Amino acid sequence: MNLAELINWRDIFTVSMILFAVIDIIGSIPIIVDLRSKIGHIQSEKATIVAAIIMIAFLFLGEEILKLIGIDANSFAVAGSFVLFFLALEMILGIRLYKEDNPTTASIVPIAFPLIAGAGTMTTLLSLRAEYAKINIIIAIIINVVVVYIVLKLSGKIEKILGPNGLGIIRKIFGIILLAISVKLFGANVKQLFI
Template sequence: MFSWKETFTITMILFAVIDIIGSIPIIVDLRSKMGHIQSEKATIVAAIIMISFLFVGEEILNLIGIDANSFAVAGAFVLFFLALEMILGIRLYKEDNPSTASIVPIAFPLIAGAGTMTTLLSLRAEYEKINIIVAILINIILVYTVLKLSGKIEKLLGSNGLGVIRKIFGVILLAIAVKLFAANVKGLLN
């Protein structure tokens, strides 16, 4: 049954995990290296990945012998390293000869990464699917808007403003990674 309250809660959780505002510095950097990012392609692919994973993610993991706790811990590590990149200003992810940044790394893993997918599995256990789908679509609209306006946002905030936002969201992402790890490592040890 559809609920605006649940949808709002899920939207906020996904917004924090996707962290598109905190990713603006990464997007700006990728745009400067590639010259162009296909915003429509990136958001559509991310939406397809997230909605597909909502319905068949757990089955796919079971098929290859990975439980949700293992996937969540792996997602926590990915988020942890992304957060370190943001906080320390270092670069861990390197793409060999990237021709476009629309699919990798923007659609996956930046928007629909392991953290987002793990969160979707957790949300599926707690909330109605219709509310999760609406929350995904709301976030996709926000992601598309940020991708389209990243150049203007960069000019508005300046490099110092982007640096501050990147560090703040890096700390938030680090906290989410630690929480995700702590919540799921117990399941691995049992």
């Protein structure tokens, strides 16, 4: 099967939406604005390129790392579904279960990692590998990186347009989508553990 036959636009759309919800760049606008006010200039290009490299590298090397420590993809997908579940709860309930250290510089840390390509994104990528073709995931990563770049460049304007209430509503909507995805991912992989 050649590369063109593996490309599935429905899968790309699904994976893009999953990654968009996990990365939650819209919900991160207040953090980005706060960083910009503390540090000044944020290197949007550098942050997005580094985040893309981290995500694509982890997509290919993540499974090898799992094999090295003796964990199968289904077990990791089930673990990933729990991470997504708690990320969704954070988004829906407006609580913070995971606390980040206070950043001192902005571009690679904390924007590229862990804001864009964080633990949730890494877990999601490996979980998605159990369900979707790599080429579709790579295209979805590129789509998300482009969206991230645009949001980083226009974060101040987006915050003014949406306002705190608009950002809150978007965050909750994507939280509910992420919750549904985590339940589906759990259901699809948990039965494989008992076969």
